[in-house]
Amino acid sequence: MSAIPWTEKYAPRRVSEIVRNTEAAMKLLRLVKEWKPGSKGILLYGPPGTGKTVSVYAVANELNYEVIEMNASDTRNVQNVMRIAGSAAMQAPLFAKRGRIVLIDEIDGLSGREDRGGLGAIIKVIKNARVPVVLTANDPWDPRFASLRQYCKLIEYKRLTMWDVVKVLRSICQKEGIIADNEVLKEIAKNAEGDLRSAINDLQALAEGRKRLTKGMLGILARRDREKNIFEVLRMLFSAKTARMATFALSTADVDYEMLMRWISENIPYHMNDVEELAKAYDALSRADVFLGRIKREQNWKLLPYAFELMSAGVALARTKSKFKFVKYSFPSLLRELKSSKEQRDLQKKVGEKIKKRCHTSVTRAINDFLPFIRTIFRSNPEMGAKMARWFRFNEEEIAFITGDSKSSKEIIKLLR
Amino acid sequence: MFRALLSDARTWTYIVDALSTLVDEANFVAKPDGLSMRAMDPSHVAMVDFVLPSDAFDEYECDQETLLGVNLDEMKKIMRRARSGDTLEMIYEEAEKRLKLRLRGKTVRTFSIHLLDITAEELPEPSVEFKAFAIITADALQEAVKDAAVTSDHVKIVIQPDKVTFRAMGDLGEVVVEMGKDSEALLDIQASEESAATYTLNYLADMIKVAKAADTVKLQLSTDMPLRIDFNLPGGGRVSYFLAPRIEGE
Numbered sequence: 001m002s003a004i005p006w007t008e009k010y011a012p013r014r015v016s017e018i019v020r021n022t023e024a025a026m027k028l029l030r031l032v033k034e035w036k037p038g039s040k041g042i043l044l045y046g047p048p049g050t051g052k053t054v055s056v057y058a059v060a061n062e063l064n065y066e067v068i069e070m071n072a073s074d075t076r077n078v079q080n081v082m083r084i085a086g087s088a089a090m091q092a093p094l095f096a097k098r099g100r101i102v103l104i105d106e107i108d109g110l111s112g113r114e115d116r117g118g119l120g121a122i123i124k125v126i127k128n129a130r131v132p133v134v135l136t137a138n139d140p141w142d143p144r145f146a147s148l149r150q151y152c153k154l155i156e157y158k159r160l161t162m163w164d165v166v167k168v169l170r171s172i173c174q175k176e177g178i179i180a181d182n183e184v185l186k187e188i189a190k191n192a193e194g195d196l197r198s199a200i201n202d203l204q205a206l207a208e209g210r211k212r213l214t215k216g217m218l219g220i221l222a223r224r225d226r227e228k229n230i231f232e233v234l235r236m237l238f239s240a241k242t243a244r245m246a247t248f249a250l251s252t253a254d255v256d257y258e259m260l261m262r263w264i265s266e267n268i269p270y271h272m273n274d275v276e277e278l279a280k281a282y283d284a285l286s287r288a289d290v291f292l293g294r295i296k297r298e299q300n301w302k303l304l305p306y307a308f309e310l311m312s313a314g315v316a317l318a319r320t321k322s323k324f325k326f327v328k329y330s331f332p333s334l335l336r337e338l339k340s341s342k343e344q345r346d347l348q349k350k351v352g353e354k355i356k357k358r359c360h361t362s363v364t365r366a367i368n369d370f371l372p373f374i375r376t377i378f379r380s381n382p383e384m385g386a387k388m389a390r391w392f393r394f395n396e397e398e399i400a401f402i403t404g405d406s407k408s409s410k411e412i413i414k415l416l417r
Numbered sequence: 418m419f420r421a422l423l424s425d426a427r428t429w430t431y432i433v434d435a436l437s438t439l440v441d442e443a444n445f446v447a448k449p450d451g452l453s454m455r456a457m458d459p460s461h462v463a464m465v466d467f468v469l470p471s472d473a474f475d476e477y478e479c480d481q482e483t484l485l486g487v488n489l490d491e492m493k494k495i496m497r498r499a500r501s502g503d504t505l506e507m508i509y510e511e512a513e514k515r516l517k518l519r520l521r522g523k524t525v526r527t528f529s530i531h532l533l534d535i536t537a538e539e540l541p542e543p544s545v546e547f548k549a550f551a552i553i554t555a556d557a558l559q560e561a562v563k564d565a566a567v568t569s570d571h572v573k574i575v576i577q578p579d580k581v582t583f584r585a586m587g588d589l590g591e592v593v594v595e596m597g598k599d600s601e602a603l604l605d606i607q608a609s610e611e612s613a614a615t616y617t618l619n620y621l622a623d624m625i626k627v628a629k630a631a632d633t634v635k636l637q638l639s640t641d642m643p644l645r646i647d648f649n650l651p652g653g654g655r656v657s658y659f660l661a662p663r664i665e666g667e
Contacts, residue, residue: 068459083459083460084460085460086460087460087619090617090664091617091661091662092662094462094463094464094660095544095545100461130663130664130665131664299531
């Protein structure tokens with residue numbers, strides 16, 4: 001993995017460097033300059049990768065302002081919006097900067113559940129702000145932004161044309177000393193559908209470790225669509241012939257690593273029927289699991305690439321004999337079973353709690369060491385079972401769970417009445 | 418290798434309490450000459466600058482500069498368990514990547530926490546010139562902040578050559594707290610010109626938590642510029658806060 005993403009390395013530092021939407025960025029610059037308390041907030045809208053966020057940073061750079069950003073990776077509920085954006089919008093910058101911009105990025109991403117009340121809080125921040133507040137959105141006409149729009153001036157960012165994108169890609173290639181066929185750049189641009197950020201990312205991925213790009217390499221990129229569903233990801237992973245293709249497949253997934261791991265683990269046998277292959281694949285997966293465990297325990301995220309490579313390339317390249325075929329993927333059975341047994345497990349825990357209280361032991365111990373004996377007593381000696389049930393204060397449902405057969409549980413319940 | 422011993426664990430409790438009000442996670446920097454931390458709150462409104470030199474500890478060993486990234490809330494939870502009379506020993510060994518906090522009182526209790534990899538953001542050198550300063554007792558500041566909070570969420574601090582004034586205006590009315598030259602609370606004051614700025618009380622309220630560990634506090638400011646508050650810790654060391662002024666409305 002190379003150090004800095006090119007999207008950052010070649011981000012425009014000045015408003016005039018912004019492609020296609022230069023005018024929009026100029027307008028933003030003017031609004032920020034002329035902004036005074038009581039002015040409206042500023043809402044930049046347009047498709048992804050058109051330069052909304054970068055123009056905020058370019059404006060800040062020109063004016064020597066600092067940017068306090070809240071983006072989709074922050075929880076944006078009422079408390080957090082008030083604590084970070086609200087607080088930043090009320091005070092002057094601490095040192096050396098002439099002013100500040102509060103940027104709330106990608107408000108489309110505000111989720112109803114985690115970011116509860118976030119939108120209302122944002123409006124409040126804008127109303128009371130003493131510094132310019134800038135928001136970005138893909139779709140400002142979403143009904144939930146209706147009242148927000150009244151407090152904002154809107155600036156539109158237009159989709160970039162393929163040629164806009166090609167021009168930027170070419171200048172990056174020049175600076176990086178990469179020779180690229182025009183066809184390649186065009187293809188990348190077409191793929192990105194006017195999204196400059198993803199085009200630059202694709203270019204960087206393609207150019208990793210290469211100085212020359214030809215058309216034949218495009219296969220790696222496949223078709224770009226964000227957030228592939230898990231079935232497509234698995235299909236791509238298991239059909240991969242090279243390590244690069246396998247890791248790429250996983251990188252498009254929109255589920256977290258642990259979930260991904262369960263899916264892979266569940267579906268390996270559908271693709272491999274040779275014992276050696278299976279052993280290799282599961283070995284790679286288990287090593288990935290060891291890494292994930294370490295990452296979790298030690299919070300050492302540097303290890304993530306290892307886990308990632310093992311669970312992608314390690315698994316995919318284990319298949320050497322079996323032919324790739326289309327199969328129906330199944331949902332991780334562990335999760336399914338955990339879900340379906342939830343009621344039983346809850347009941348078991350409740351019983352465990354009651355035993356724990358009476359016998360002064362832990363719940364785990366109560367379930368492992370005590371419950372089997374209690375079960376045997378309940379089944380073979382209902383009278384004694386009834387006495388015990390009374391002492392433990394088990395209810396009818398719990399008695400039925402303990403005995404596991406309806407005949408003896410009925411008998412005990414009858415004796416209790 | 419880093420090892421430090423404090424004969425009164427509560428000193429550390431106060432320090433951690435104070436630091437954790439501004440940031441959730443931050444790097445302590447252990448150097449042969451002492452322990453320090455500098456961190457900014459997420460809205461870049463306040464900064465804390467903390468230094469505890471090696472001779473403020475009862476025992477101190479550190480052979481090279483070491484970054485100790487900690488979750489301050491976790492550390493705070495541990496320090497809550499300190500009892501009066503406990504001593505605190507902090508031990509870090511590279512091999513383990515854990516920081517051990519050992520509380521020694523009637524029993525010996527060792528808590529270990531995982532260290533975090535925190536990419537330290539570049540923090541500006543606090544290079545501000547101040548036109549005025551006042552040294553007051555730590556509890557006088559605490560009281561003044563609480564008084565101001567009765568009516569408002571912000572307070573104007575005015576330093577004149579002969580007095581400090583805290584003025585808070587709200588919907589209910591006004592609160593004015595004055596400390597003149599004859600006041601026991603005011604220990605020293607100097608102002609090349611009358612200086613005044615308004616600050617948010619929420620932040621001040623968090624910052625004065627460390628007052629429990631200090632006797633006196635030095636306030637420095639210039640008109641509509643950041644405020645600097647220095648708490649000198651008994652036995653050496655200090656906690657300094659920088660707080661940006663509120664931008665006053667029309």
